[in-house]
Amino acid sequence: MAVYTDINEVELAAFLSNYNIGTLTSYKGIAEGVENTNYLLHTTAGAFILTLYEKRVNPQELPFFLKLMQHLSAEGLECPQPVVAGNGEMIGELAGRPAAIVTFLEGMWLRKPAAEHCEALGVGLAQMHLAGQSFTMERKNGLTVDNWRPLWQQSLAHADKIEPALIDEAEADLAYLEANWPQDLPRGVIHADLFPDNVFFLNDKLSGFIDFYFACTDILAYDVAVCLNAWCFEKDHSYNQTKGAALLRGYNSVRPLSVAETEALPILSRGAALRFMLTRLYDWLTVPDGTFVVKKDPMEYVRKLRFHRQVENASEYGLPNAVSTSGEHA
Numbered sequence: 001m002a003v004y005t006d007i008n009e010v011e012l013a014a015f016l017s018n019y020n021i022g023t024l025t026s027y028k029g030i031a032e033g034v035e036n037t038n039y040l041l042h043t044t045a046g047a048f049i050l051t052l053y054e055k056r057v058n059p060q061e062l063p064f065f066l067k068l069m070q071h072l073s074a075e076g077l078e079c080p081q082p083v084v085a086g087n088g089e090m091i092g093e094l095a096g097r098p099a100a101i102v103t104f105l106e107g108m109w110l111r112k113p114a115a116e117h118c119e120a121l122g123v124g125l126a127q128m129h130l131a132g133q134s135f136t137m138e139r140k141n142g143l144t145v146d147n148w149r150p151l152w153q154q155s156l157a158h159a160d161k162i163e164p165a166l167i168d169e170a171e172a173d174l175a176y177l178e179a180n181w182p183q184d185l186p187r188g189v190i191h192a193d194l195f196p197d198n199v200f201f202l203n204d205k206l207s208g209f210i211d212f213y214f215a216c217t218d219i220l221a222y223d224v225a226v227c228l229n230a231w232c233f234e235k236d237h238s239y240n241q242t243k244g245a246a247l248l249r250g251y252n253s254v255r256p257l258s259v260a261e262t263e264a265l266p267i268l269s270r271g272a273a274l275r276f277m278l279t280r281l282y283d284w285l286t287v288p289d290g291t292f293v294v295k296k297d298p299m300e301y302v303r304k305l306r307f308h309r310q311v312e313n314a315s316e317y318g319l320p321n322a323v324s325t326s327g328e329h330a
């Protein structure tokens, strides 16, 4: 569970006195999540989430994340809205940690999303990209193509413990991605970690996005590629074209991908798979067993990489008539 920092009622009540959100009636730690400590608060004014930011979050980057949520929410996107304290600040300090309170989002994440949910995700993602266009702050993606080799080098010595073929495969992926990573695709604010556990649904309707702590300024279509990886593979590791088609249909209905963006989906998806393989591999090899950190299986992404490597055309992601071999819209 992810409650790294304990708080008591007295310090919490004192912290809450800085905010205009009524009086505390109950609070409890939330087990899910691995990066930060989250508490669910009930006050006389409603439900809120209190986050204490742990070591892996750089406090200097918090204004970007919180102002982004504020901006997207003001643009009509469903996402947690930071609560501003009486002193005008969104970030305070509690139990020696930077801390923020955000509004509670109704809904639950889906363990088994279906094609209709992928379509709704595509719509929501494109809406987020459009809403992000007027956000003026920028944050470099710390986990993009330039960062993958240094990350890989920290795991390289033990990578063959996970899978003997991994060293050759990852080296080839890195060389290919570094030489061919797209440079001129439309950029903007991306979520960069929009896995099913960061998207809530209520009665089968998308009710909002959470966890913007990897958000950054990068290639918009890369966010689509992250979602193709996270939403469109089955438990048996096969790619589900119906789900991919639904996700892309949803996205294209709001922000149509250009020909260049569509054609880049195979390389962007391969890059996204490598990014999650590398962070999972690093955690797998370095985080000791028995800590709170839930280690996710890097092999899931080794298998996804193998799929993307053999993709010849973006149509294989579920766009049968969208891209011809000459790259023209059919």
Ligand SMILES: Nc1ncnc2c1ncn2[C@@H]1O[C@H](COP(=O)(O)OP(=O)(O)OP(=O)(O)O)[C@@H](O)[C@H]1O
Residues within 6 Å of the ligand: 002, 030, 032, 033, 034, 035, 036, 037, 038, 049, 080, 102, 103, 104, 105, 106, 197, 210, 211, 213
């Ligand atoms: N605004 C919110 N409204 C409702 N529930 C929330 C909200 N924010 C967080 N949660 C709950 O807290 C859990 C953990 O949140 P989150 O994923 O942001 O944590 P994290 O430790 O930063 O995550 P991760 O390890 O996935 O990066 C979520 O799964 C959800 O149950």
Ligand SMILES: N[C@@H](CCO)C(=O)O
Residues within 6 Å of the ligand: 193, 195, 276, 279, 280, 296
């Ligand atoms: N979504 C990430 C972990 C948290 O950011 C993964 O599944 O590897």
